[in-house]
Amino acid sequence: MMTTSSIANPTDAAIVLRNVTGGYTNRPIVSDVSLEIPQGAFVGLVGPSGAGKTSLLKAMLGTLPRVSGEIILNGVPVRSGTPPAGIGYVPQTETVDWTFPVTVEQVVMMGRIRSMGMLPWASRKDRAAVAETLERLGIGGLAGRHIRDLSGGQQQRVFIARALIGSPRLVLLDEPTASVDIKTRDDILHLLVDLNLDGTTIVMTTHELNAVAAHLPWVVCVNGGIVAQGHPRDAFTNAILSKTFGAPMRVLVDEQTGGILVAEGHDHGPFGDRLIVAAGGQPSAIGAAAAPLPLSAD
Amino acid sequence: MNYLTEPLQYEFFRNGVMAATIIGALCGLLGVYITLRKMSYIGHGLSHSVFGGAVVSFLMGINFYIGAGLWGFLSAVLINRAARKHAIGADAAIGIITTASFALGVALISRSRSFTRNFEAALFGNILGVTRQDIIIIAAVSTVVAIAVFLAYKQLLFATFDPEISNIYGVPTNWVETGFALAIAAAIVASLNVVGATLIAATIAIPPTTARLITDSFGKMIVLSTIIGALCGLGGMFASYWFDMASGASIVLLSAAVFAAVLGITSLRGALARRHVPAPLAAPTPVTAAAGD
Numbered sequence: 001m002m003t004t005s006s007i008a009n010p011t012d013a014a015i016v017l018r019n020v021t022g023g024y025t026n027r028p029i030v031s032d033v034s035l036e037i038p039q040g041a042f043v044g045l046v047g048p049s050g051a052g053k054t055s056l057l058k059a060m061l062g063t064l065p066r067v068s069g070e071i072i073l074n075g076v077p078v079r080s081g082t083p084p085a086g087i088g089y090v091p092q093t094e095t096v097d098w099t100f101p102v103t104v105e106q107v108v109m110m111g112r113i114r115s116m117g118m119l120p121w122a123s124r125k126d127r128a129a130v131a132e133t134l135e136r137l138g139i140g141g142l143a144g145r146h147i148r149d150l151s152g153g154q155q156q157r158v159f160i161a162r163a164l165i166g167s168p169r170l171v172l173l174d175e176p177t178a179s180v181d182i183k184t185r186d187d188i189l190h191l192l193v194d195l196n197l198d199g200t201t202i203v204m205t206t207h208e209l210n211a212v213a214a215h216l217p218w219v220v221c222v223n224g225g226i227v228a229q230g231h232p233r234d235a236f237t238n239a240i241l242s243k244t245f246g247a248p249m250r251v252l253v254d255e256q257t258g259g260i261l262v263a264e265g266h267d268h269g270p271f272g273d274r275l276i277v278a279a280g281g282q283p284s285a286i287g288a289a290a291a292p293l294p295l296s297a298d
Numbered sequence: 299m300n301y302l303t304e305p306l307q308y309e310f311f312r313n314g315v316m317a318a319t320i321i322g323a324l325c326g327l328l329g330v331y332i333t334l335r336k337m338s339y340i341g342h343g344l345s346h347s348v349f350g351g352a353v354v355s356f357l358m359g360i361n362f363y364i365g366a367g368l369w370g371f372l373s374a375v376l377i378n379r380a381a382r383k384h385a386i387g388a389d390a391a392i393g394i395i396t397t398a399s400f401a402l403g404v405a406l407i408s409r410s411r412s413f414t415r416n417f418e419a420a421l422f423g424n425i426l427g428v429t430r431q432d433i434i435i436i437a438a439v440s441t442v443v444a445i446a447v448f449l450a451y452k453q454l455l456f457a458t459f460d461p462e463i464s465n466i467y468g469v470p471t472n473w474v475e476t477g478f479a480l481a482i483a484a485a486i487v488a489s490l491n492v493v494g495a496t497l498i499a500a501t502i503a504i505p506p507t508t509a510r511l512i513t514d515s516f517g518k519m520i521v522l523s524t525i526i527g528a529l530c531g532l533g534g535m536f537a538s539y540w541f542d543m544a545s546g547a548s549i550v551l552l553s554a555a556v557f558a559a560v561l562g563i564t565s566l567r568g569a570l571a572r573r574h575v576p577a578p579l580a581a582p583t584p585v586t587a588a589a590g591d
């Protein structure tokens with residue numbers, strides 16, 4: 001198993017996990033996880049659904065019931081049930097109630113709740129801070145819009161804005177590129193790279209291996225525990241990914257760019273031998289239940 | 299004009315109107331948070347739970363407001379705790395805790411041969427029996443709840459929108475939840491004599507749901523729901539007098555009528571707006587699958 005260069009002084013690290021087992025005593029979700037993430041790092045946690053990626057983030061935030069182990073964030077020990085201050089968190093957008101009557105400004109303002117006054121309304125300073133953050137994320141002018149009326153990429157940026165408005169040194173993101181198109185995904189990843197270049201430590205979960213390989217300098221493969229970690233070029237091997245995802249995986253090198261591409265190791269998909277034979281006798285792998293599409297040579 | 303002034307010459311009616319208007323506003327205000335948490339039935343459940351507490355406090359010789367209030371508060375806290383467990387869920391938690399409490403009240407009544415107090419009022423509401431002391435208690439509870447909601451507006455908004463995440467950003471979720479449970483219990487105990495245990499759920503659910511149809515703004519929803527609740531309480535009392543029917547029923551029926559009217563108008567406006575959307579200029583280009591390259 002690969003490891004990061006050990007951080008001599010834990011206070012120099014953004015995140016230190018030592019032998020963390022979290023979940024429930026009889027059913028731990030993550031077991032015996034030890035991990036050190038230095039300040040200013042940009043790390044992707046990858047793994048299949050149910051691997052414990054979100055649980056690891058929750059453990060860092062102190063919201064996952066912890067069975068054993070120690071967690072230190074920015075030099076401060078995290079107690080179970082007590083989230084540490086100064087951390088930005090972006091949840092999965094699937095968990096958001098999009099019909100809730102709130103505007104973009106109200107959602108982003110929530111990230112400032114620690115520093116706001118007693119009165120229920122926002123001060124001029126609060127509103128200026130929101131406007132500045134929205135402008136920084138390229139969604140200035142949307143402050144008064146209902147969150148339901150935004151595109152997927154804009155919605156994701158709103159929650160990133162909420163995480164950033166408190167100027168955290170560490171931002172944790174849960175599947176920030178899920179349910180968005182490729183262009184939006186790349187925009188979000190570039191935005192995160194820019195934030196990281198400004199000095200913010202970023203840890204995100206994802207299961208989009210090719211996007212991670214293209215953008216992130218460090219990945220941690222997770223499946224109940226840590227399988228491997230390192231630069232995608234080192235950590236993404238057939239053996240490690242197959243072990244992480246519990247299915248055959250192949251890593252290919254793009255001859256044009258030198259980048260790596262991850263593909264399923266199967267020779268064929270779940271439809272296997274049940275290929276549809278079209279009228280012209282040419283097989284078209286479009287699914288067992290679908291009617292064959294006409295083939296045309298463009 | 300006589301229609302409006304005639305009932306007001308009776309003190310019982312003036313007391314009833316005051317109580318129903320304040321209770322309508324209070325339930326409308328709290329109802330916003332309750333419905334947005336998708337826990338509308340907590341009002342129905344807690345009112346039944348409080349009924350059990352009322353019986354116990356009567357048998358033990360404790361003041362109704364203190365005994366039933368404490369009982370309702372404990373039930374609300376238990377519901378909130380149980381609802382957080384994904385294996386149980388809010389609806390099941392409400393169903394189990396409140397019906398058990400109600401059943402306890404029924405069991406105690408059936409065992410006690412000396413039970414003389416008429417609990418029909420607690421079940422169906424008895425606005426005629428509202429006293430000055432009741433109004434003072436209702437007004438005090440409403441004022442305290444309104445001030446608490448005003449001061450904790452931001453925390454309540456965040457905790458309602460995103461309960462798990464609000465804790466991460468510094469909202470003391472446990473305190474907010476406990477305070478909110480206390481507010482709901484107090485509101486229900488205060489409302490029991492006016493609308494009755496069987497009809498409280500409607501006064502909590504209808505005004506905010508109606509307000510939500512009108513606005514997408516959380517702040518406006520709170521103001522509108524409070525006003526709709528108050529007006530339905532006021533109007534329902536007059537309807538009760540004019541049509542000689544139970545006050546709780548007339549308040550709920552008026553609220554339901556307002557909801558139906560707003561739903562009709564907003565649906566019609568939505569349909570008209572969709573009709574004015576310009577049709578696409580050209581038919582979409584047919585897509586054919588490209589041949590394998």
